Amino acid sequence: MPKSKSPEPRRLGGITPSIACAICVLSLATVAMTRGNSAPRASQWTLNRQFFTPLPKSDAERFAEERIQRDPRLFPAADDPRTVAADDASFLRDDDEVLGFVVGGHARAYPIRTISYHHIVNDTLSGTHLTVTY
Amino acid sequence: MKDEATGSEWLHMTGESYKGPLTGSRLTAHSGRHVLWREWKQDHPNTDVMAPVDPSQQFSREDSYRGTGTLPVEFARVLHDTHNALHASDLLFGVDSGVEAKAYPFKSMLGHKTAVVNDVLARDPIVVGLHPITRSPFGYRRILDGTVLSLQWLPSGHLFDTASGSKFNLAGRGVSGPHVDQQLEPLRSMQCEWYGWYSSRPHTTIWTPKT
Numbered sequence: 001m002p003k004s005k006s007p008e009p010r011r012l013g014g015i016t017p018s019i020a021c022a023i024c025v026l027s028l029a030t031v032a033m034t035r036g037n038s039a040p041r042a043s044q045w046t047l048n049r050q051f052f053t054p055l056p057k058s059d060a061e062r063f064a065e066e067r068i069q070r071d072p073r074l075f076p077a078a079d080d081p082r083t084v085a086a087d088d089a090s091f092l093r094d095d096d097e098v099l100g101f102v103v104g105g106h107a108r109a110y111p112i113r114t115i116s117y118h119h120i121v122n123d124t125l126s127g128t129h130l131t132v133t134y
Numbered sequence: 135m136k137d138e139a140t141g142s143e144w145l146h147m148t149g150e151s152y153k154g155p156l157t158g159s160r161l162t163a164h165s166g167r168h169v170l171w172r173e174w175k176q177d178h179p180n181t182d183v184m185a186p187v188d189p190s191q192q193f194s195r196e197d198s199y200r201g202t203g204t205l206p207v208e209f210a211r212v213l214h215d216t217h218n219a220l221h222a223s224d225l226l227f228g229v230d231s232g233v234e235a236k237a238y239p240f241k242s243m244l245g246h247k248t249a250v251v252n253d254v255l256a257r258d259p260i261v262v263g264l265h266p267i268t269r270s271p272f273g274y275r276r277i278l279d280g281t282v283l284s285l286q287w288l289p290s291g292h293l294f295d296t297a298s299g300s301k302f303n304l305a306g307r308g309v310s311g312p313h314v315d316q317q318l319e320p321l322r323s324m325q326c327e328w329y330g331w332y333s334s335r336p337h338t339t340i341w342t343p344k345t
Contacts, residue, residue: 082185086180098171098183100174100181110183114192120135133146
C-alpha cells in the first residue's frame with residue numbers, strides 16, 4: 001500500500017529500476033574505458049572504479065536471497081519481535097502506515113513496511129498469542 | 135501460512151486451515167485498524183510499536199507493497215468478468231460478518247458525498263467510512279444501548295450521531311455527548327486489494343453509492 005495513501009496505486013517495481021540503472025552505468029563505463037588510445041590516466045581509473053562499484057541491492061533482490069537462504073517455499077516470519085515505545089520509534093514517519101491492535105487494553109502497532117516484508121508476525125499481546133499477517 | 139507445530143496450512147485472509155491435521159479449524163479474528171502512524175499515536179498515546187528485526191528487513195518507502203503482478207491469467211480473467219468496474223489492485227474495505235461479506239471500494243466511498251456509509255449487513259446496522267485525507271478506513275456496529283445510530287461526517291474528522299448529539303472519533307470512541315467514553319464495536323474487517331478479497335470471499339457483494 002502506498003505510504004501517502006494516494007487514491008491511485010503506485011507502480012514501482014523493485015527490479016526494473018535496477019536493471020535500468022545497470023544499463024545506464026554500463027553504458028557510461030564503456031564510454032569511459034574506450035575514450036582515447038593512450039593508457040588511461042589515474043583519474044580515469046578512479047572514475048572506472050566508481051562505475052564498477054556494485055549497485056545496492058533492491059528490496060526484491062534482498063528479499064529473494066533471504067528466502068532462498070532459509071526455505072524457498074516459506075517467507076521469513078518474525079517471531080516475538082522487539083517493540084519500542086511510540087516516542088522511541090524514530091524509524092517511523094507520521095505518514096507511515098501501520099496495522100494497530102488493542103488487546104486487553106494494550107495497544108500495539110505493526111508498521112506495514114516491516115510486516116509486508118515478513119508477511120507473518122507471531123507475537124503475544126496481553127497474554128494473547130497473535131499472528132499478524134499482511 | 136504453515137504452522138511448524140502441526141504442519142497444518144492456513145489461509146491468511148480468513149484464518150482457516152485447509153490442509154493438515156487442523157483442516158477446517160479457524161483462528162479467532164482480531165479487529166485492528168489500518169491507519170497512518172500519526173493517527174494511531176493520537177488515538178493510542180501509550181502504544182508500543184514493533185521495531186524492525188533488522189534494518190534491512192523492511193521494505194523501503196519507495197517500494198510497492200502491491201501483489202497483483204503475478205496473478206494467474208485465468209484468475210485475472212475471472213476477476214474482470216465478475217466485476218469489470220474494479221481493477222484487481224483497487225483498494226477496498228472488506229467486512230465479513232461470518233454470514234455475509236461486503237466490499238466497500240475506496241474509489242466508491244471517496245465519490246460518496248461524506249465518505250461515511252450507514253449500512254446494514256446481515257441485518258446488523260453498521261457504519262463504514264474512509265477518512266477523505268488520510269484514506270484510513272473504519273467500520274463499526276452502529277448500536278449503543280440498544281439504539282441504532284445514524285452517523286454523519288464532521289469536518290473535524292469525527293462522526294456525529296444526529297439523534298443523540300454524540301460525537302465519536304474514528305477509533306469508534308465517544309468523545310462528547312451522551313455516549314462519551316463508550317466504544318462502538320469494531321467489525322471483522324480489513325483493508326485489502328480487490329483480487330485478495332474476491333479470492334477469499336467470492337460470494338461478496340459490493341457496495342455502490344445510491345444515485
